[in-house]
Amino acid sequence: MGDQEVKLLGLWASPFSKRAEIALKMKGISYEFVAQDLSNKSPELLKYNPVHKKVPVLLHNGKPICESVVIIEYIDETWKSGPSILPEDPYARSLARFWAKFIDDKCLPAIWKVRKSEEGEREKAIEEATEHLVTLETELKGKKFFGGDEIGLVDITANFIALWLVVVQELVGIKLVTREKFPRLCEWIDDYLNNSVIKETLPTQEELVNRFRAK
Amino acid sequence: MGDQEVKLLGLWASPFSKRAEIALKMKGISYEFVAQDLSNKSPELLKYNPVHKKVPVLLHNGKPICESVVIIEYIDETWKSGPSILPEDPYARSLARFWAKFIDDKCLPAIWKVRKSEEGEREKAIEEATEHLVTLETELKGKKFFGGDEIGLVDITANFIALWLVVVQELVGIKLVTREKFPRLCEWIDDYLNNSVIKETLPTQEELVNRFRAK
Structure with a gap:
């Protein structure tokens, strides 16, 4: 090819x-x-x-x-080269699609709302985002990645949470995801950002903060 | 099985x-x-x-x-019995997924907004819904179904447009989809509702209108 x-x-x-x-x-x-x-x-x-x-x-x-x-x-x-991004089993595939959709339909809009919200609405936006993040925290129990031992569809879809969420927190001056409240999600962020492909592909937090500050 | x-x-x-x-x-x-x-x-x-x-x-x-x-x-x-709902070819599959997502992310919320909108906002809601329906009209050019000769993922996802949209029109007292403006979409609705599986599965327009009127 x-x-x-x-x-x-x-x-x-x-x-x-x-x-x-x-x-x-x-x-x-x-x-x-x-x-x-x-x-x-x-x-x-x-x-x-x-x-x-x-x-x-x-x-x-x-x-x-x-x-x-x-x-x-x-x-x-x-491309059948490299690791599979979705699992082979239809049931496992359906779960991956479900969670990818959950991240896009629920988590991202909620986190984005935290950034865009005015002072008065912010508390409600934070509450909603937190609720969805708690759902992800629960989903990660007993697993290294959303995809199991390796990075899969859900992890790739969740890259927003591993990096852009941290940037939103910095821009807005809040801390949604703490190690105390979200131990699994924080470990996932560490493991995800340490993966060689991810590290090579994603920008740094600083680059993103500068970019969004400039807008 | x-x-x-x-x-x-x-x-x-x-x-x-x-x-x-x-x-x-x-x-x-x-x-x-x-x-x-x-x-x-x-x-x-x-x-x-x-x-x-x-x-x-x-x-x-x-x-x-x-x-x-x-x-x-x-x-x-x-289940490999019966017809395939998604095509075999990865590119054709990606198109089916794209259009199914378009229907869920764009068309449905817009049509729903037409129903829920107050008098003042209705015109804008109709305009938005019409724009998305024009996109679907174009996509249907030269094809019987969104899936080609047979009903596929996009057609099933679009069942809302074949039936519930008509119900919304009746409830709100407007006509978004006319044969003049949307000849292909209207033919698609006819062909779709005439399919034996669809006919057997969907309720009648009257049943739905009664149900939504009662709410």
């Missing part, structure tokens, strides 16, 4: 874009990263993701795949 | 619940339907879907699967 063209239209500071990059790197796929400017969308982005006009877009031999979780499943089904 | 226990915790008037039933019927799987009362949630529902406490929940030999699209994929991967 050496003559295949793999391009990723992405953004270095986007957790969604980074999901696609992590999946490609886990599989050992070479790809060209084409940085996008969302304040001035490229003809390529508008052509290949006309519905949402958002990153990431994976281009595989010219064919576009959009939506980060859809991209991860595509990568896992297309 | 005759000695397997398949139960569905569901609601006859829920488009999400009906998605799971359509997938089971397409595969020819016998199942026990356990009707739920969401105003007085059963211990079974709370036990098997503690995160969302919502229908549908598929119980396969006692193991719960939640979230309707996750359930459809599980059914397709578990």
Whole structure:
């Protein structure tokens, strides 16, 4: 598969874009990263993701795949090199899809709301985010990663929690996730960020804080 | 697989619940339907879907699967009897997942907003819903079903548009989808509702209107 063209239209500071990059790197796929400017969308982005006009877009031999979780499943089904990102067993796969969806539908909007909320609404936003994080804390009991012994779909989807959440905490000046309240989630963050592929792919906390402060 | 226990915790008037039933019927799987009362949630529902406490929940030999699209994929991967619900090719699968997600993330909330909106906000809600329906109209060009010649994941996910949307139109007293503006979508609705499995599974428009009027 050496003559295949793999391009990723992405953004270095986007957790969604980074999901696609992590999946490609886990599989050992070479790809060209084409940085996008969302304040001035490229003809390529508008052509290949006309519905949402958002990153990431994976281009595989010219064919576009959009939506980060859809991209991860595509990568896992297309390249059999490297570790499996979703488990083989249909029941285990359904659980992985369930939790990935939970993170996207519940955790991310709640955490984002903490950042965007005005003083008066912040307490409610924190309460909601905490409730979802407690659910994840429970899910991690007895496991190293959400995927079990190895990083899988849910861990990649949760990269927002491993890094961007910490950035949100710093920007807003609060501490949602403490070792006291969330011992498993904190261990997971450590293990996740220490993984060689993740370390190589994600930006540093400082880079992200600077980027979001500048906006 | 005759000695397997398949139960569905569901609601006859829920488009999400009906998605799971359509997938089971397409595969020819016998199942026990356990009707739920969401105003007085059963211990079974709370036990098997503690995160969302919502229908549908598929119980396969006692193991719960939640979230309707996750359930459809599980059914397709578990039972090889009957037609495939997702295509074999990874790229075609990614497109099916993309459109199913588009329907859930964009179309459904927009159509629901039309129903819930107050007089003043209704016009904006209609505009948003129309925009998404135009996207679906375009996607249907040159195809009988979203899945091609046969009903697939996207068609099942779109059952809301084939039936519940019509009900919303009647309740609100508007007409979003006309044959003039949406010729392909209207043909799709006809073909979809005429399919024997769909006809056998979905309630009638009248039953739904009565149900929603009573609420």
